[in-house]
Amino acid sequence: MTDQDRPQYQQLLARKVEVVNVGLEGFVKDLRDCGIDVVHVDWKPSAGGDPQMAALLAKLGV
Amino acid sequence: MNVVVLNEVRKGFYLDSVALMRLSREVAGSPGVIEAALMMGTPSNAAIMRNAGLLEESTAVKGNDLVIAVKAESESAAREALDNAIKSLDKPKTQGEAQAAWRPHSIAAAVKARPEINLALISVPGEFAAAEARKALNRGLHVLMFSDNVSLEDELSLKQQARTAGLLMMGPDCGTAVIGGAPLAFANKIKRGRIGIIGASGTGTQEVSCLISEAGAGISHAIGVGGRDLKKDIGGITTLMAIDAFDSDPETDHVVLISKPPHPDVAKTVLERIGRSRKSYTVCFIGASEIELPPNARFSPTLKGAAELALGDKKIGAGFDANAVASRLPRSSRGGIEGLFAGGTLCAEAQVILAAAGRKVASNAAIPGVVKLGIEPNAGRDRLIDLGDDEYTRGRPHPMIDPSVRDDALRAALRNRDLSVVLLDLVLGYGAHADPAEHLTKIVADRGQDAPALIASVVGTEQDPQGRSAQVRKLEQAGILVAPSNAQACELAVAIVQNAGR
Numbered sequence: 001m002t003d004q005d006r007p008q009y010q011q012l013l014a015r016k017v018e019v020v021n022v023g024l025e026g027f028v029k030d031l032r033d034c035g036i037d038v039v040h041v042d043w044k045p046s047a048g049g050d051p052q053m054a055a056l057l058a059k060l061g062v
Numbered sequence: 063m064n065v066v067v068l069n070e071v072r073k074g075f076y077l078d079s080v081a082l083m084r085l086s087r088e089v090a091g092s093p094g095v096i097e098a099a100l101m102m103g104t105p106s107n108a109a110i111m112r113n114a115g116l117l118e119e120s121t122a123v124k125g126n127d128l129v130i131a132v133k134a135e136s137e138s139a140a141r142e143a144l145d146n147a148i149k150s151l152d153k154p155k156t157q158g159e160a161q162a163a164w165r166p167h168s169i170a171a172a173v174k175a176r177p178e179i180n181l182a183l184i185s186v187p188g189e190f191a192a193a194e195a196r197k198a199l200n201r202g203l204h205v206l207m208f209s210d211n212v213s214l215e216d217e218l219s220l221k222q223q224a225r226t227a228g229l230l231m232m233g234p235d236c237g238t239a240v241i242g243g244a245p246l247a248f249a250n251k252i253k254r255g256r257i258g259i260i261g262a263s264g265t266g267t268q269e270v271s272c273l274i275s276e277a278g279a280g281i282s283h284a285i286g287v288g289g290r291d292l293k294k295d296i297g298g299i300t301t302l303m304a305i306d307a308f309d310s311d312p313e314t315d316h317v318v319l320i321s322k323p324p325h326p327d328v329a330k331t332v333l334e335r336i337g338r339s340r341k342s343y344t345v346c347f348i349g350a351s352e353i354e355l356p357p358n359a360r361f362s363p364t365l366k367g368a369a370e371l372a373l374g375d376k377k378i379g380a381g382f383d384a385n386a387v388a389s390r391l392p393r394s395s396r397g398g399i400e401g402l403f404a405g406g407t408l409c410a411e412a413q414v415i416l417a418a419a420g421r422k423v424a425s426n427a428a429i430p431g432v433v434k435l436g437i438e439p440n441a442g443r444d445r446l447i448d449l450g451d452d453e454y455t456r457g458r459p460h461p462m463i464d465p466s467v468r469d470d471a472l473r474a475a476l477r478n479r480d481l482s483v484v485l486l487d488l489v490l491g492y493g494a495h496a497d498p499a500e501h502l503t504k505i506v507a508d509r510g511q512d513a514p515a516l517i518a519s520v521v522g523t524e525q526d527p528q529g530r531s532a533q534v535r536k537l538e539q540a541g542i543l544v545a546p547s548n549a550q551a552c553e554l555a556v557a558i559v560q561n562a563g564r
Contacts, residue, residue: 010310013313
């Protein structure tokens, strides 16, 4: 089996990690200091702050 | 005194929990303020504030509202503190912040612009974390979910979705991981090497990786799986995928698996899978008794023992002699031990060591065989407290970020004349407090001469932002005894109380 044929999770360890950070902003600096590319999402609770509606929208792929 | 409570609700205004903690502290320090809180108005936070009498029943808040709540000795003091908080929130961003990198508003926008992104690090409030993880998985990203307070049902469904898509779902409540040198969440700067770690416990992974790194070897990757992955409901989904991943990783020779004792059915499945692995394993089920292992695995009930097995039986802190250190200390006739831990797994390891030494132990995060605090009588027992447990962190950051969570309990322990020893841990690394030793030494500076002995261990490496030896030096200068590992700190505590009893 070649590396390309393996499931993605088995390839992760051999690949360069690039991160999207959603939440605590402090993690961004730590990653950048270690030379890791990271994009920080300017996050706000979705669905007007209603957790159940946010979960439903995520399940629907919205 | 006429106590006044004032609330201000900012609609659609989000700040992360660390920024809120800093601002809360600023407001709480204003003259005449009794108590203050800045929190997002999620249902759980609103309940905390209402219970504390900080939020009027009539004030309606939603999860995307920022709530400022001030309780003060007078109307004018409350008003002044509230106005100052609002000024801080409205302060224009600094030039550096304004020029900061582009910030998309969603995971979808980030991935569209940067298709190379392959992992989402999620640390939003627990109520919204599953929704964000689902968005990440839907876009083909591996996920590390630092957030806790996520339901078991959501965890199972996310892990099943990830497995179907061939993606790794690390967490929820995954405190740490190191993938290809990338420190994710609370991680230390450890040497690269050929030992892999699969960790269902964050501070357990940190302790083992730091002990290995400081002993001169190194870590290839550390995969976090979340504290509940080896429970029956989840069935070890991520742990089994992590074993697959290490099997096909040419950079890894040996793997350490760290967890609290799993459900027996899950343990059987995982150990069978390890038996079919091409790699050798150290299995550390903290507090478990000797278990039946496949020929390619060895067992340790403690973190230090696991690090030593992974290092090929090299001893950690070989020059440290707990009995010799204890014999040099003045004898005390008291005999009690209290442990105040930021690291949950360090608290579990302490329970293993104290119980094995014949001590009667109670804990809020009791391992099998230990009395649970608050439920069973615990008079005359050593108390080992996990300060990262939900009861201490609901609505506030983890003690590794905000060590002041420990302050009140520590001050009380220093005045407790039944105690011979107070056991402490300091956890260094990325994400952790910038100078936990400085914070700790200030709290203990004015302790009485007859206060209990203070024993600490420092989880970290020399390369960490805080620098391990600099932190150790500060503690030692404050009269705190520092052991090379958490396990040895516990052995020293036992040696001191045994010395006292002779």
